[in-house]
Amino acid sequence: MLDVSVDTVELPLRTPLRTAWGTLRTRSILVLTIVGSDGVVGRGEAAPLEPYDGVPFPAVAAALEQYAEILRRSRGRSGAGLVDACRDAVDLPQALAAVDMALWDRAGRREGRPVAALLTDRAAASVPVNATIGADDPDAAARAAAAAVEAGFDTVKVKVGVGDDLARLQAIRAAIGDRLALRLDANGAWSVDEAVARIEELATVGLELVEEPVHGVPQLREVRERVPVRIAMDETAALPGAVGAGAADAICLKVSRGGGIGALTVQAALIRAVGGEPYLASTYDGPLGIAAAVHVAAALGVETPCGLATLDAFDLPMPAALLPVDGRIAVPPGPGLGVDGPLG
Template sequence: MTPPLADILATARVVALPMTTRFRGVDVREALLFEGPEGWAEFSPFVEYSDAEASVWLAGAIDFGWTPQPAPLRSRIGVNATVPAVPPGQVDAVLARFPGCRTAKVKVAEPGQLLADDVARVRAVREAMGPEGRIRIDANGAWNVDEAEHAIHALAEFDLEYVEQPCASVDELAELRTRVNYMGIPIAADESVRKASDPLAVARAGAADLLVIKAQPLGGIPRALDIVAEAGLPAIVSSALDTAIGLAQGAMLAASLPELEYDCGLGTGALFAEDVADLRPQRGEIPVGRLSPDVERLERLAASPERTQWWIERLTRCHALLVASG
C-alpha cells in the first residue's frame, strides 16, 4: 500500500550535497529524504528522469521506509573506489578518499573526451593500485558495438575485472559479448536492467555475464532480489550517487543477496564534500544497517526554497502515479 502523501510530506527534507569532483555532469547532488515507520528513506532520481521512471524510485524509497526488510546475511560490505572522468594527475587524490579499497571502478566514454583519455586514466589507476588491484570500467552505454570492441582491446592490457554497460541496447550488448568473449573479460549490465521495462531481457538474451543492481531504481530491495533470482546471474550492488541514507539501503540489499562475489559500488559517499550522515568507506568496507540523518547537517545542507519546492512537486506527481497504478 502506498502511504498517504501527507505522511511522506510530514518529514520530507530536501538536501543539496556538494561534490568533491564533478561526476556524470553533477556538481551538487540533490535528494529528498523522509522518515517512515521503519526508518529514513531517500527519493533521488536524477533530475532529467521522467515522472514515470522516477515513480519507481519512489516505490523503492517507500518500501524501505514503510516495510520491514529481509534479514541481512552479512554485517559489512566490501566496496570499490569510484574514479570519475578526471585527468590522470588527479587519480591518486581520488583514490585516497577510498581507504582500503582493493577495487576501483573507472568512468570512461565521458562526453567531450577521447579513448586516449580513458587509457591514460585507467593506466594511472593501475599504477596506483598495483598488479593486485581490481579495475572495472563503466561506459554508461556511450559506445556503439565497434567503439566498445575497440576500447576493450585498448584497455585490456590493464587486466579489467569487467566492463559495465559498454553499449546502450540489449542487442548491442549481446553482439559485443560474442565479439569479445575470447578475451575473457565479462560484460556487466546496469542501465539495461534498471532502466528497462523488462529487466530480465538482458539475461534471456545472453547479453551479460553480471548484473549491476540498485535498490531505489528497481523499486526496492525485495524486487531487486527477485530480479537477481530470476536472472540467475551474479550481481553487484551499486549506488545512484545516493546520500548516506540511500547507501544504507544499498548495503542492506547487498547484505541480503545469497551470493556476493564482487566488491559493490556503495562507497560513493566519499565523492561528497559533506553528507547527511557518515557512510564513507573504512578499510574498504561499509557497515550494514539503517541510518538517520544528522539534524544539524540537514539544516546546513538544505536545498534552496525553489529547489525544495521543485522536489515536493515532483514527489507529489510521482505519488499520484503510484496511487493510480494501485
C-alpha cells in the first residue's frame, strides 16, 4: 500500500522572463509524494506551462488526483506497471512525469544509489549547462553576459523573436568576446522565410545553434537546409514522430514534456539512431525536475550544454547542489534524485 499526496508550489521569478509566447512571472508546479509501507519516500514534479506547451495546470492537477487513487490501490506492481496503469487512465505526459520521477526517486532511495547510477554504470559526474539571458535592454543583456563569463559558463542562450534582437546580440557578443558560444531560442516566433532572413542577419555575431526558429517538422527541415547555422528542435518534439524525423541537428528534450525519466532515455536513443544530438533543458522547472534532468543527461553522457541552470531565476532559496559551478551542475550524490527539503 502506498501513501500518496499532491501539493501545489508557487515559485516567483526574481525578474519577469519575456519570450515569444508571453511573459513569465511566477511558476506553478505540482509535487507528488509517494511513501511505501517500508517508509521510503519518492518525490516527483509536474511542471506544465500552458502558454508554452498548451497543457492547462488544472488538467494536470486532476490527472494527478486520478493517479493518486491508482497508486494507493496498487499491490505488487512494478514501477513500469504503475506508470502504465496511470497512462491507461489519463495519457498526459506532464502528469506522468511526476509519477515516473517519484518512482525512480523511491527506487534510488531504497537501494541507496543516485538515479543516474540506476540508469547506467557509466554516468558522468557532472553535466555542462548554459547561462540564459532574458534581458530586453542591450545594456542589461551585456551585464548579464559579463556575469556569465565571470561565473565560468562556456555557452550563453538568448531568447529572440522579441524586441531588437540584433542590438542585444551585438552587446552580448561584445561582452563575452570569442570565448563563449552563443545560442538562440526563438520559441517558434518566425515563419520559414522570416527565420531564414533573421538567422542570416543574426549569424553575423557568431552562433552555436538556433532552437526552434519555426514550429513543425517540415518547416524546421526547410530552415535547416537554407541556413549555415545548426538548428535545434524544441517545442516541435512534442509532435508525434517528430523526435525520429531527422529534421534538426539537435533535439532539446524535457522531462515534463517527455513523460518522465524512462521515456526520455528511449527518446534519446531514437535521436542518436537517426544521427541527431540530444540535450536537455527545463521550462523553468522546480528542483525535482532539474535534478531528474541532470541525472538523465549524466547517464546519457550528454556533451552539449543543457538548459538546466535556471533555479537561480527564482526568488526563493534553492538546493545548492543543483546550482552551476564553472558552467556545470554536478549529479546530486545522495540516493534517488538527491533532493530534499520543502521544494523537493
